[in-house]
Amino acid sequence: MSAFDPAAVRAGDVLPPLTLTITRGGIVRYAGASTDFNPIHWSDRKARELGLPGVLAHGMWTMGASLRIITDWCADPRRVLDYQVRFTRPVQVPDDDRGVQVQVSASVTGVEAGVATVAVDARIDHEGKPVKVLGNARAHIRL
Template sequence: MTATVRYDDVEVGQELPAVGYPVRRVNLVMYAGASGDFNPIHWNERFAKTVGLPDVIAHGMFTMAQAGRYVTDWAGDPGAVVDYGVRFSSMVIVPDDDQGATITVSGVVEEKLPDKRVVVGLVATCADMTVLSKARAVVQLT
């Protein structure tokens, strides 16, 4: 786990390094089991294409979870996120090959709040498309 980030060590405008999260179809099947969302657009290519999708797509909440993971990894404390929200702006298409897809998440400290909290703005992309917009997390630091 990353060392815990201290409030006094961050500044508004500070950029957080990008991290890539690989996504394979097996990850989507495992997520379906954990979430109970077995919609075949997330695991069955033939079905996904019959409903007009280009291929299997990742669950929106799976994508959101990767950006949440990014924040908790940065903060060094899974309990540090006190508020988190996103809008889904594009699909994460997951081809059935060895490479799959990669969700890349980066962030910037947008604001320092009282009580040692910071607002982190997030950017999540896949295949040069922004997949989450208006992504923000309020993080309690030490």
């Protein structure tokens, strides 16, 4: 799909893919903005004490950043009527300069009464396999 044309949106339309990168530095900035300073988001030691594999990105960062696939597409975040997700797997962020990439894809699953339903899929590479980090992610977009 090229430029967003509300009249042309149809079920089956695929949005341009999005690659997100989160690093430890990004987590620190997000923690400051959100005031969520839970140590699992900055301390490997604290995360491991709780049985986690290491530092995790904030779930709300993953959710919000993944919505960008839709706001980039429709060019107006005010079109987003609602957005909901289920967190299926935390995003572990390594202590390096590369961080982790989240691959986001989305498609229109229906259009009714001037509202498009868009399904969002967000995945990370885990041990060489893509795994979902958001489940049942859906948004309704005013056309």
